[in-house]
Amino acid sequence: MSDAATAAARFTEYYGRAPAGVWSAPGRVNLIGEHTDYNDGFVFPFAIAERTWVALGDRADRVIRVATSFAPDAVEIHLDDLAPDAVSDWAAYPLGVAWALGEFGGDLSHARGVDLFITSDVPVGAGLSSSAALESAVALALDEHWGLGLDRPTLAKVGQLAENRVVGAPTGILDQSASLLSTLDSAVFLDCRSLDAEVIPLHFAAEGLTLLVIDTKVTHAHATGGYAARRASCEAGAAALGVSSLRDLDVDDLDRAQAVLDDETFRRVRHILTENRRVLDTVRTLHERGPGAIGPLLDASHASMRDDFEITVPEIDLAVATAQANGAVGARMTGGGFGGSAIALLADDLVPAVTRAVRDAFAEADYREPVIFTEQPSDGARRDR
Known part of the structure; x- marks a missing residue:
């Protein structure tokens, strides 16, 4: 510490x-x-x-x-x-x-x-x-x-x-x-x-929700190839579609993108366009219905990272699926991918059961034991003394 x-x-x-x-x-x-x-x-x-x-x-x-x-x-x-x-x-x-x-x-x-x-x-x-x-x-x-x-x-x-x-x-x-x-x-x-x-404001605690972080202990390094390759695919997709950035496109442009791009580049582009929409939908849902309603957006984000952007690993997918199967409001990988952590938003009283279920699932799969802990949104950078 x-x-x-x-x-x-x-x-x-x-x-x-x-x-x-x-x-x-x-x-x-x-x-x-x-x-x-x-x-x-x-x-x-x-x-x-x-x-x-x-x-x-x-x-x-x-x-x-x-x-x-x-x-x-x-x-x-x-x-x-x-x-x-x-x-x-x-x-x-x-x-x-x-x-x-x-x-x-x-x-x-x-x-x-x-x-x-x-x-x-x-x-x-x-x-x-x-x-x-x-x-x-x-x-x-x-x-x-x-x-x-x-x-x-x-x-x-x-x-x-x-x-x-x-x-x-x-x-x-x-x-x-x-x-x-x-x-x-x-x-x-x-x-x-x-x-x-x-x-x-997120109001997790006020709504009786806890964010669980599941560190799979699969380490990653963004300076190596996978991250750079995904960025290159996004830039290639934007260039092929005649825009300076994928921000200039929306989900309504996906049909045109599919007609123009090869399958892999299209899937990379589809993740970005749908993920942007999910961020906007998450903010709106928090305002309108509170944090307990954002689960399906977290789940959809993970599916997109797994299937379209292909940046998850089996340990991450198992952590997410296990949390979802054991009552999590929603779960997804967090971070740049190729390892790292998953997050699960769940009711406070489910923390022990979900933690145990994830550990058991990792042991059964013969994966390294994950480190699992809770987080609450905290303050940013500051002078301490």
Whole structure:
């Protein structure tokens, strides 16, 4: 377990002095809207309780040095040497953010160097965006400490640019937006084209509902092929249909798309168009009927990811099917796919039974034992001390 005090203590232990401050940012669960973000579409994520903390201390030179509880050695670089190809491995995330701040107008020419120490309890590889939690915490810390004055939507772009250009993962802006913009008991309805964001109350607890997260322990990496291949298919489909982005199409265009595209590209496009519609329908349903009515939309989203986008794995499909069969309001994979976690929305009193059923199903299938826990929508990035 980590927290702000732990991060500060680890900083002091490592660097021999107290930090100037500690900032944190959460991981996220995407309630619905998968792979729509880089297609300029709609997403609906919320922050989770698990967070990444960044303790920061000033230096007298212009070196930025970063150490962490999950890697043995610190990495350092002069601020003048920051570039997309100058760092690699885990350090690409925090140091990529430092570089990207300059790309979005932050004047780093007179910035003093900093020492950073990072701790986290966001599960890595679980589809809960440990990477965006790290990027967002570092972005908020450096922006405030250096007095850059960038707003949170811009800091989300900073994190995305770092992940795209420095880490090499072609992700959209969903994860960073959730980490930076979320508030308690709410989700962020984000238009990824305009970047207009609306915080929508979820009222899970008030309605007697719990969100169960099922981490299958099948790890994924967005910088590798599957994610990039899906993005390439979407871009190819948009080009073949004569639009700049799949956001310019709607489900009414599916007949034309099927006539123009090969079967695989059509199915990729169909997922995006129907998923955008499902996000809009989910927000409307929450307003009109409450969270207990969104289950069929979650179920349909999973079927689309499984059959049209083909980004689920057998463990994820088993988790979702088992939750559905044992009374969940709705269930789906969450995150970029090819592993990670499933979510299930269910009545509070069903948590023990569904947890047991999923564990039994995994044992029977001879899968690795999943890690299962509950989540409630939490606050976004903040300064903790």
